[in-house]
Amino acid sequence: MLIELKNVSHIYADDFQGTEALKNINLKIRDHEFIGLVGHTGSGKSTLVQLLNGLIKPSSGSVIIDGVNITEEKTGLLGIRRKIGLVFQYPEHQLFEETVFGDVAFGPRNLGLSEEEVEVRVRESLELVGLDYEEFKDRSPFNLSGGQQRKVAIAGVLAMKPEVLILDEPSAGLDPQGRQQLISLLEYLYNKKGMTIILVSHRMEEIAHLANRVIVMSEGEIIFDDNPAKVFSEVERIRELGLDLPEITEILWRLNRKGLKVRTDIFSLAEAVEEISRELRGSEIC
Amino acid sequence: MALIELRGVDFSYNEMEAPALKNINLTVEAGEFVSIIGGNGSGKSTLAKLLNVLLVPSAGEVIIDGMNTADEENWLKIRQKIGMVFQNPDNQLVATRVEDDVAFGPENLGIPSPEIRKRVDKALEAVGMERFKDYPPHNLSGGQKQRVAIAGIIAMEPECIVLDEPTAMLDPQGRKEVMETIHFLNKEKGITIIHITHFMEETVGADRIIVMNQGSIHKTGSPLEIFREIDDLKKLGLDVPLVVEMAHELRKKGIKIPDILSINELVDSLCS
Ligand SMILES: Nc1ncnc2c1ncn2[C@@H]1O[C@H](COP(=O)(O)OP(=O)(O)O)[C@@H](O)[C@H]1O
Ligand SMILES: Nc1ncnc2c1ncn2[C@@H]1O[C@H](COP(=O)(O)OP(=O)(O)O)[C@@H](O)[C@H]1O
Ligand SMILES: [Mg+2]
Ligand SMILES: [Mg+2]
Numbered sequence A: 001m002l003i004e005l006k007n008v009s010h011i012y013a014d015d016f017q018g019t020e021a022l023k024n025i026n027l028k029i030r031d032h033e034f035i036g037l038v039g040h041t042g043s044g045k046s047t048l049v050q051l052l053n054g055l056i057k058p059s060s061g062s063v064i065i066d067g068v069n070i071t072e073e074k075t076g077l078l079g080i081r082r083k084i085g086l087v088f089q090y091p092e093h094q095l096f097e098e099t100v101f102g103d104v105a106f107g108p109r110n111l112g113l114s115e116e117e118v119e120v121r122v123r124e125s126l127e128l129v130g131l132d133y134e135e136f137k138d139r140s141p142f143n144l145s146g147g148q149q150r151k152v153a154i155a156g157v158l159a160m161k162p163e164v165l166i167l168d169e170p171s172a173g174l175d176p177q178g179r180q181q182l183i184s185l186l187e188y189l190y191n192k193k194g195m196t197i198i199l200v201s202h203r204m205e206e207i208a209h210l211a212n213r214v215i216v217m218s219e220g221e222i223i224f225d226d227n228p229a230k231v232f233s234e235v236e237r238i239r240e241l242g243l244d245l246p247e248i249t250e251i252l253w254r255l256n257r258k259g260l261k262v263r264t265d266i267f268s269l270a271e272a273v274e275e276i277s278r279e280l281r282g283s284e285i286c
Numbered sequence B: 001m002a003l004i005e006l007r008g009v010d011f012s013y014n015e016m017e018a019p020a021l022k023n024i025n026l027t028v029e030a031g032e033f034v035s036i037i038g039g040n041g042s043g044k045s046t047l048a049k050l051l052n053v054l055l056v057p058s059a060g061e062v063i064i065d066g067m068n069t070a071d072e073e074n075w076l077k078i079r080q081k082i083g084m085v086f087q088n089p090d091n092q093l094v095a096t097r098v099e100d101d102v103a104f105g106p107e108n109l110g111i112p113s114p115e116i117r118k119r120v121d122k123a124l125e126a127v128g129m130e131r132f133k134d135y136p137p138h139n140l141s142g143g144q145k146q147r148v149a150i151a152g153i154i155a156m157e158p159e160c161i162v163l164d165e166p167t168a169m170l171d172p173q174g175r176k177e178v179m180e181t182i183h184f185l186n187k188e189k190g191i192t193i194i195h196i197t198h199f200m201e202e203t204v205g206a207d208r209i210i211v212m213n214q215g216s217i218h219k220t221g222s223p224l225e226i227f228r229e230i231d232d233l234k235k236l237g238l239d240v241p242l243v244v245e246m247a248h249e250l251r252k253k254g255i256k257i258p259d260i261l262s263i264n265e266l267v268d269s270l271c272s
Helices: A045-052 A077-083 A100-110 A115-128 A146-158 A176-191 A204-210 A235-240 A247-257 A269-282 B044-051 B072-081 B098-108 B113-126 B142-154 B172-189 B223-228 B230-235 B242-252 B263-270
Strands: A003-011 A020-029 A034-039 A060-065 A084-087 A164-168 A196-200 A213-218 A221-226 B004-011 B021-028 B033-038 B059-064 B082-085 B160-164 B192-196 B208-213 B216-221
Touching: A003 A045, A020 A045, A020 A221, A034 A045, A034 A204, A045 A084, A045 A164, A045 A196, A077 A084, A084 A146, A100 A115, A100 A146, A115 A146, A146 A164, A146 A176, A176 A196, A176 A204, A196 A204, A204 A247, A247 A269, A247 B242, A247 B263, A269 B242, B004 B044, B021 B044, B021 B216, B033 B044, B033 B172, B044 B059, B044 B082, B044 B160, B044 B192, B059 B072, B072 B082, B082 B142, B098 B113, B098 B142, B113 B142, B113 B172, B142 B160, B142 B172, B160 B172, B172 B192, B208 B223, B216 B223, B223 B230, B230 B242, B242 B263
Parallel strands: A034 A196, A034 A213, A084 A164, A164 A196, B033 B192, B033 B208, B082 B160, B160 B192
Antiparallel strands: A003 A020, A003 A060, A213 A221, B004 B021, B004 B059, B208 B216
16 A cells, blocks of 8 residues: 655644644655654654544645545545554543443444454454453453553554554553563564554654654654664754664764774664674774 | 651552552652652552552551541641652643643642742742743643643642653653753752653662562662662563663673663773
């Protein structure tokens, strides 16, 4: 599925100052990309991802999905939302059913699936996000901890089996294990299920580790759009934009400045450790 | 006398389910900076709510500055002593101007206006937001909103601020602002800080870390003591700061590195 944004600008109708949340965005997203979308709060990330599945219509420009201009078409939005699943920022605000089962089943039921099929999907999705089906299915989503609620919301989107999965700051509030599970889940969905994934996150190490393309936004514009190594080599600019470097990059970069000539385009701990110890052995400086 | 003392505290939301807290014994002295880590559902927020009487224990006692939270007559005084800051900055700000928001708490305490004026100015200054006093809060960044929420608490002149994942929804810049602010309040204003977080690297500057697991205190210790036990933390679904893990892995390769907690310390020990 090809998603294309052409000259897209957006101003929220209730924004009296008329700030452009998005300014003339041009973007193509192809099958089986893993995109990391980063930028300071208010840079336009959530607006952008909501345009991608038709939740908001741009003030100008067009959003084209599989050749269909969804900014013109009135019909077909339901089909698009089935194919492009969006896990909202603060998804726990969207929980509303009495039980966890009911909440995750809501989407599949709307697809008109049989109750047996719905149950299979709910079970599968809960297990995918690391919630035990028997333990959680009858609990009220409102009595769960924040991290557990987050997982229920992600399960609800997975139960729709979308082709493209968009997650808007999904790991905010998750504990380290929950975050690790989420990372493994995204790796699994990307590598084994061939999904296209768009991940909005403030955790640069997550982005650097997972994404093959990083889009950096600021003030409604795309500042960088490249592979992680390229983007995170823009050390000064990344800092100016109020963002972090991935911690590993930060360490390698500082070592480099101190004269230890390690590579700085490494994003895994094991490789970084390998690189540092190799350089240290051969170096006189440190 | 300790500022906060919990003795054999249990808490259950609901008789059908396992208790959210079991036999918690904990003392916090005035002036301490304590970080609490623990998996989702381990009881951190429940513990926090017991401290300023949003909840009272099912068994055991919570004593704040000598006052038992079981006694309703103490509630107002305790809530004035122990302020709470929550995760989502948008839910905490109610007024249309920053300074009105900060004045809200002291007004409710019935403090006279000239005194409120002073307190609001002081509080905004303490969080570095004095320039924004006339702004509508919704125009601020996430980190700025959290600092205003913190100012609203400071204006009540509390002895302790409990922050429940205050940086979870912030961007990197906002996280830095909030962490700098609470360390400043602790060091310069002597305010006791209890800081709940999932960012392990935010805890390295604490005096003490409390590790929660399944409703109990698993252990407490200094950051160095806690993060030395990498496997123990990983078993609980927690982690250590990435630099600590990197130092650990480098040591396995025969490189001599002392105990470190920050990027600066690691880089300095490697290139000295
Ligand atoms: N529902 C809304 N109404 C009015 N303005 C909004 C709304 N949602 C977002 N904005 C504004 O649009 C801009 C971009 O916001 P957003 O897309 O949420 O950024 P991000 O997700 O990167 O934090 C910000 O200036 C924000 O205040
Ligand atoms: N309002 C509530 N009603 C019933 N159970 C709750 C409520 N809030 C939390 N719990 C349960 O209490 C336990 C501890 O939750 P909490 O203190 O929120 O943990 P944490 O803050 O460490 O994630 C969890 O099992 C959670 O599901
Ligand atoms: Mg957003
Ligand atoms: Mg909590």
